Amino acid sequence: MSTINRTRRAAVLGTLAALALGATACGSSGGDPLGGSSSAPAAGGASASGTAAGSGGSGGSGSTVVVGSANFPENVLLGSIYSQALKAKGVKVEEKFNIGSREVLYGQLQSGNLTVLPEYNGALLAYLDAKATAVTTQDVNAxxxxxxxxxxxVLDSSPAEDKDSLSVTQETADKYGLKSIADLTAKAGEFTIGGPPEFKSRREQQFKDVYGLTFKEWKPTGDTTANALKDGGVQVGNVFTTDPKIVQFKLVPLADPKNVFGAQNVTxxxxxxxxxxTATAALNAVSAKLDTAGLTxxxxxxxxxxEDPSTVAKDWLKSNGLG
Incomplete structure (x- = not known):
């Protein structure tokens, strides 16, 4: 799992200063949206994924649920979605957004100062277990x-993932019939691929071994990868799946059926x-509706x-019958 700073995403988003988290994801050349230090706390025992919380809690029974977030725009947005979804079910909520990196947030959650946090399952697993090898959503959550x-x-994971992708323009996808990374096999030798400086050293051999891809050239494009795709400087680029430029520039993230980029489900x-x-069901209902395209x-x-994240969150919840 990479611990590259979240500044990549901050530059793309042009808003709050990000931190090394995993956003984007993890398992890849990208940063860990909730990043920070790679040292993890000791795991104190097992917990059931996707199950309802303890019986003595708050949620609709009078106590206050404290929803936290890291200090980057996507996590604040997700925190607001969680918060407003809970309020819609009559849960008393306190918001503590823009706190910091995972190591701070995790400690706050363990102490009970926070109750709920939007996480990325693959990055969280890497934080807890640096030797973990799970890549699918099911295996990561197990x-x-x-x-x-x-x-x-962890409650139910959403289909939404903030993770690395290989993306192409809509024009390139249509011209060559590209839907997944596997479809690049016939054209990779003619394509230049862009990404952060470390992308080649971390992924070149893996793409050869897993998909049989050998690209014409690897170009370090850093924060400008999406722009390089749009302008034709590269034909394939490493773009985070919730990068707004995917929508702006009509880019197509290619499916990754062999899981080169491990799961990074919003959870x-x-x-x-x-x-x-009541509170558990409200959060699981959000996960059931939230997908990558919608989050992007x-x-x-x-x-x-x-736009204000709370307004955007409110609109999404209303349109999905959750607010």
Missing amino acids: ALAKALPASLA PLVNKAGLDA ALMKRVAVDK
């Missing part, structure tokens, strides 16, 4: 159930004692159109 301390749990991480069944469109409104 591993998390073993790695998390008994006081914490509620919770202190089980702080939630009841929301992030365009926040990062490009400069």
Whole structure:
């Protein structure tokens, strides 16, 4: 899992200063949206993934659920979605957004100062277990159930993922019939691929071994990869799946059926004692509706159109029957 600073995404989003987290994801050349230090706390025991929280909690029973977030725009948006979804079910909520990196947030959750946090399951697993090898959503969440301390749990993961991708323009996708990374096999030798400076050393051999791809050239494009795709400087680029420029420039993230980039599903991480069944169900309902394309469109409104995250969250919840 990479620990590259989240400044890449900050430059793309042009809003709050980001931090090394995983956003974007993890497992790749990209940063870990909730990054910070790679040292993890000791896992204190098992917890059940996707299960309702402890019986003595708050959530609709009078106590206050404290929803936190890291200090980058996407996580603030997700925190606002969680918060407003809970309020819509009558749960008392306190918001503590823009706190910091995972190591700070995780400690706050363990202590009970926070109840709910929007997490990225693959990055969280790497934080807890640097030797973890799980890449699919199901396997990552199963591993998390073993790695998390008994006081914490992950609820249902959403289909939405903030992770690395190989993306192309819509024109390139249409011209060559590209839908997945595997479809690049016939054209990779003619294509220049762009990404951060470390992308080649970390991924070149993996793409050869897993997909049989050998690209014509690897070009370090850093924060300008999406622009390089749009302008034709590269034909394939490493772009985060919730980067608003995917919408702006009509880019196409290619499917990754062999999981070169491990799962990075947006997933509620919770202190089980702080939630009841009502609150748990509200958060799981959000996960059931939230997908990558939808989150990317929301992030365009926040990062490009400069709309208030709480307003964007409210609109999404209303349109999905959750607010």
